[in-house]
Amino acid sequence: MSKLIKIIIVNILLLGFVSLMVITILDATLIDAKSITNIRTSPIPAVRGNIYSENKKILATSIPEYDLYLDFFVIDSKILSLNIDSLSILISSLFNDKSAEEYKNSLLEAKKNNKRFFSLQKQVDYTQLKSLINFPVFKLGNNKRMDVKSYNSNKGGLIIKQRMTRKHPYDLARRTIGIDRVTSRRVGLEGSWNGYLEGESGHREEKYIGSNVWIPTGRNIKNSVIGKDIVTSIDVLYQDIIESSLKKKLLEEEADYGCVVLMEVKTGYIKAITNLKRLESGKYFDSYNNAIGTKNEPGSTFKLISLMIALSDPSLDISINDTINTFEGEFKYFDRTMEDARKGGYGKITIKESFEKSSNIGISRIITENYKGKEQDFIDRLYSILDHDFMLDIAGEPKPSFTTPENYLWSGVTLPWMSTGYEVEMTPLQILSIYNAVANRGEMMQPKIVKRIESNGFVSNQNQFTPTSMGVICSEKVSDLLIELMKGVVLNGTAKNIKSEFLELAGKTGTTQINYTLRDKEEMKYQTSFAGFFPADEPKYSCIVVINNPKKQYYANTVAAPVFKEIAEKIYNLDFDLFRNKNEDQIKDLKLTDNKVLSKKRLEFLSNHFEINKIDYLQKIVSKTDNDLKKGFLPDMTNYNITDASFILNNYGIHVELSGRGKVVNQIPEPGTRLKDIKKITLFLM
Template sequence: MFKFNSRKGNRHTDAPRAEKVSRPAKRARVNASEGKVRFAWTEKFDWGRIRIKMVVVVFCLLWAGLWGRAWYLQMVEGPRLAERARRQHTASELVTGRRGMIFDRNGQVLARSIEARSVYARPQEIEDFKAMANTLGPILGIEPQKLYDDLSQTKRRFVWIKRKVDDFTAEAVHKTNIAGIGLSKEYDRVYPFKHMAGQVLGFVGMDDKGLEGIERSMEARLGCTPTRQIVQRDAMGRRFYLHEEGQSEPRGQDLTLTIDVQMQFIVEEAVARAVKEYDARWGGAIVVDVPSGEIMAWAQYPFFNPNTYKDASPLVYRNRMAADALEPGSTFKPFVMAAALQEKKINAGTAIDCEGGRWETKNFTIRDTSRQGVLPANKVLRYSSNIGMAKIGLMIGVPTFHKYLKELGFGQRTSVPVADSRGILRIPRDWSEVDIMSTSFGQSISVTGLQMAQAYLTLLNNGQYKALTLTREENNVDEVHPRVFSQATAREVMRMMRDVVEESDGTGKRARIEGIEVAGKTGTAQKADHRAGTYGSKRLASFVGFFPADKPKYLILVMVDEPTRNQYGGVVAAPVFKEIASRTLTFSGIMTNTKVASVEETPAATPTSGRRRGLKLASLDVPYAADSKKDVAPSQDDSMRLPGHLAKAGSRVPDVMGKSVRNAVELFARAGVVPELKGSGSRVVKQTPAPGSVWPEEDNKVEYILWLSER
């Protein structure tokens, strides 16, 4: 029998053997119920906790990385990145804000600034130039091809496309939302009264800078002082201001002028009518309040509308009353007369030989429009004799003559804040004898209308210089100005100017105004022909007047350049003065304070006494009160022939044909009738009802009309 060695024997035996277990690294059990294979060693770990800890570790690492990155950006790259951001989005710019407004003396707005939008482009940010041009061109009214060429070919980083568009256009541009296209806030200047005082106000350019008139001369005040501010732009390129340091948008100061809108309208209407009627080149007028020296109105025609300054030529917006120096003509004569009186070279009664209207001296011929012989000095001015004034000028002498003209302001700019000319006043050593004679009647010297107004203001201020003013300042201090003429001299010349208008033989009779005494001086200046080198056929018609004559309230200067249908200042310019003055009397209320002349106050008219004023035309509806004790009862026929202030009402309609307006109105007023005046003039040429007819019993059904004319 053999023994079986289990170690060396046959593995396969008939007897069953127990299965041995492998090492832990190789052992595995099959869980039939779960269908999974598990390693024995994995049963020792809590994998739920392990996953949580891993998540925590990952987040801690990420958190540490973010803090590290933040530290790096802040501490290492921070200064460099901050500088780049500042340069890209924030900059220090010179900022200008809203201009100050301009008001008239009553607070009416003459000029103001309103917000506007301007369209700009940043070409580097535009993605599709063709699409941009086709979309934006029709909105802005720009040819798409031109817009495409301008923006696609430029190397500039910023380009203005269209400045100061209207709100509708700005909104349409905003809605397009095109990259590289943006809107910027600017200010547009608006003049509510359009052409009113256009040449005086001037205008501002596209960059909101004054280019003409008050807008330019007062730029330092109206234009806001530029300030350097921090400006930040958003992603769309729109800018806004940072106010952390108390910054605010700058703004110009407001300005109040002495101009009165209502009076300005009156003057502009009268000047425009005269220029059109006489087919003149241009016309202008200045109205000055004498007691204060304030310019109440300053008109020029053709008109200029600052709102559309691009459509006007420099010839239209040029302020000719201040910038054009012209020979003044006979309106210059009162200053020569005043200088001679002041130097006691003459007096009002000094005889001056006017040579019958023609005087040849030093190969120089002087002519007058009327043939006068020997005249007293006061009539030399009334008849506007060139010969008489030339002889008076020779009496004064060059040095003295020049001194007075300099003190009156000729040859220098005025204090009015406009761009005015100095004119031409040569130094004494350049004057010849012919020069002093021609200067005495307004030739060989060039002055502006503004200088003439300044000189007349000095004369009317009892001979003491008074500066014209165009702006109203609360802190104005009355300065002490030198005296040019004595009060007696000034009053004497003013009386002479009164005779020019009020006397029947004066050259300024067309400037008369019923109810108030007027003084003035006409002028008809020859204009030089620069091509021919001599005086040509063109004239400057002018008139300077003031009222009331004894105590001036308003000074009015009228100039009409190159009228063609008539050239004389007494015919062309004097009626303009009359229209302005008449409407100013009503506007200012002066006529309502004028008393009606009574019998005992009004002496009988004589040929040498002139016309006595005092009728209140504005109050003719007040019954005329006469003192019956003082009146002498005339016959019926006499009542229709005597002057109005001596006549009593008769039973029949008086004959007022050929009578003055004053006498005619007084005759009707004594019967309790207020006639209607038609036409312009100082004499009655037609009346209704007919003279000599019985007064109608039912006055309310009858029209009482007096037709007037210059005759």
């Protein structure tokens, strides 16, 4: 072989080797590129922080729920074939929605088609998932019991998609707690404190398995950071009281909506707040936060502010015992006639009586005659009282509004009507803040609902929110006079029907015509309210009740005021600091409440301190529970300990999920739900 031929052969071999290497490298590059396109980074949503009541009861929390899918490409055919019967029986008994035969057929069909993302079940709770991953096939023959965190979907074929669901164990103060939603604006505490609650998202690696399905690889690039917890001033017992008391009256009156706010006098902390609106079905739902976000003409509850201004004015020499002529119940201001509720009027009465009887003519004449020619002085004094941002913890509070002399809407009838609560607009919370200040010897406290922010139980100084004074709006002397006037309303005036045998109440009724400009065209609509505090001599709590457009009655003394009385007596009966002044006869006369949360606490207290047979009471509960179950309805499990509750429900094949510790205070679904419609029950404990 010539030298030339040898050179040619060597070059050909070298060329072939180089080509092979290039092809190999290109193939590897293409494979790597393809692998890279099958991997992506996706966010790991942070677990949202909890919202707690004052004594650390959970008002809102995030609970994991799981959607489960099967990757039959991973599941071994032989293992499935050997275990299909037992697996189908176990799944059927766990979820109780299909027969074992139906599950068996659907699993075999999915395996036959080698489905990679077969939907097994959605909205599975953690307890169910812990059981499921230890079923045959999914467990892969492991002898040790597996947990959720260590489960590998690449081996067991079970794809677990976790999502966090916001739960409200007590189902109380829903609008104030708010709504956590991604697709639209968050509201309430969930919205205003979202920056603390939301935490910090992480990132994880996911791989593509086909059919537009991505599953986690198990590698987290960055872990998420749990959100901080919000501790509020809400007391779940008081919240339960105000909601049930308000709802009962709203149903009686078929009113459009109502709200109640309960505040601690010395601190301004909101202890309870509710807003209930009538739906087309006739039921009431905690919807828009009218207590904080809706301002309208308050009516006669504003008369307290009018007299506060006049009694505080050093240029005026006014006594609550001065007399004023209300004539025969009608008085003309220019082209408009002001009327008193009582036909024929009250004649000559004192300023104190004008307030007690809620005389429009009496109050308006006091203001107009003393501020004639110096209307701006009255407005300036009003401005100094109302020019505040009252509620900072929850967004959406409007400023109080009223007409001023320089405004083109001002007329000769503005001041007289303003003095009686028209031509001025305030929210219920703003009105309550003024009444609370009077009860607090003239010092106005900023309404607060958030007490502190916690991170893993730790509270820094800047995240501890102490009571805040908004300044003194009247002297102690004037405060004492106004308290005397409000006591008189309950003892001798428009609210004497709510006089209590157990404690002294103080406050003011307010009845407002909410469409008075259309009185000749439409049926009149009214808003009733009562604002006050209790006990009157040493006020601890202030409260406002507002009921809009009641259909049966329309005077505040018969609509809003009785709700105030019921709330005051129940809280007085529950507050152990106030309880010390009661005697046994008073206790026995007070009615036992039907409130779920309250009844347990009161039963314990009363049975410990007075002769109330707790055993007889509980035996009646057990008997009713058994009857409900036999009839096919879910019973009320309130007051049961968890051992008894679980035993009873499990005997009827009901899966029990728990939240909290102690005895049952609430449940989902509600009592009375048909057993055949129930897959599981969640019991909330405290």
